[in-house]
Amino acid sequence: DTGVSQDPRHKITKRGQNVTFRCDPISEHNRLYWYRQTLGQGPEFLTYFQNEAQLEKSRLLSDRFSAERPKGSFSTLEIQRTEQGDSAMYLCASSFLATGELFFGEGSRLTVL
Amino acid sequence: ILNVEQSPQSLHVQEGDSTNFTCSFPSSNFYALHWYRWETAKSPEALFVMTLNGDEKKKGRISATLNTKEGYSYLYIKGSQPEDSATYLCAFDYGQNFVFGPGTRLSVLP
Numbered sequence: 001d002t003g004v005s006q007d008p009r010h011k012i013t014k015r016g017q018n019v020t021f022r023c024d025p026i027s028e029h030n031r032l033y034w035y036r037q038t039l040g041q042g043p044e045f046l047t048y049f050q051n052e053a054q055l056e057k058s059r060l061l062s063d064r065f066s067a068e069r070p071k072g073s074f075s076t077l078e079i080q081r082t083e084q085g086d087s088a089m090y091l092c093a094s095s096f097l098a099t100g101e102l103f104f105g106e107g108s109r110l111t112v113l
Numbered sequence: 114i115l116n117v118e119q120s121p122q123s124l125h126v127q128e129g130d131s132t133n134f135t136c137s138f139p140s141s142n143f144y145a146l147h148w149y150r151w152e153t154a155k156s157p158e159a160l161f162v163m164t165l166n167g168d169e170k171k172k173g174r175i176s177a178t179l180n181t182k183e184g185y186s187y188l189y190i191k192g193s194q195p196e197d198s199a200t201y202l203c204a205f206d207y208g209q210n211f212v213f214g215p216g217t218r219l220s221v222l223p
Binding site for chain 1: 158209
């Protein structure tokens with residue numbers, strides 16, 4: 001399977017713990033996006049990379065969130081000191097061109113107790 | 114803040130009915146308008162990427178139109194089938210990033 005993969009698919013954690021999600025994009029894609037989706041809402045932009053450079057980060061993203069894409073390949077999204085409001089589906093997507101269609105992973109669902 | 118709206122929020126139709134949804138987006142700084150279908154427990158999948166005013170695209174029973182001057186796009190499904198049940202998302206591409214609408218949840222009853 002050469003699609004976008006995300007790991008883990010589900011994560012349950014206690015408030016205050018740190019969590020990390022991984023995204024493996026399609027190998028030839030240079031852009032990688034992270035979105036967050038909550039019930040009844042569309043995907044909300046978090047951050048995106050072009051190759052290894054993080055080009056934009058949402059102002060809604062607190063300092064507890066950090067993302068990396070070393071060597072322009074896979075990416076990780078870390079949430080420190082999780083809060084119940086962080087419970088959501090975290091989606092990763094990649095694209096080849098700046099305005100090309102997005103290819104999504106199946107998402108990582110986070111539940112913070 | 115760029116705002117993308119979709120209507121209706123949800124829709125229930127009978128198998129065989131035709132239906133349509135609306136996506137409204139800012140008319141400035143337009144690069145492209147994307148439509149995605151998101152089935153439960155799967156990943157969102159691209160349906161169309163539309164860039165030109167007046168563009169019309171078709172894939173099987175699904176088609177879409179685009180009006181960039183007034184900032185809207187319509188998605189049409191002809192003869193809905195139960196497998197069309199999904200959330201349909203539009204995404205406004207302003208050249209640097211995408212802004213998604215909240216989606217239209219379609220349920221097709223057999």
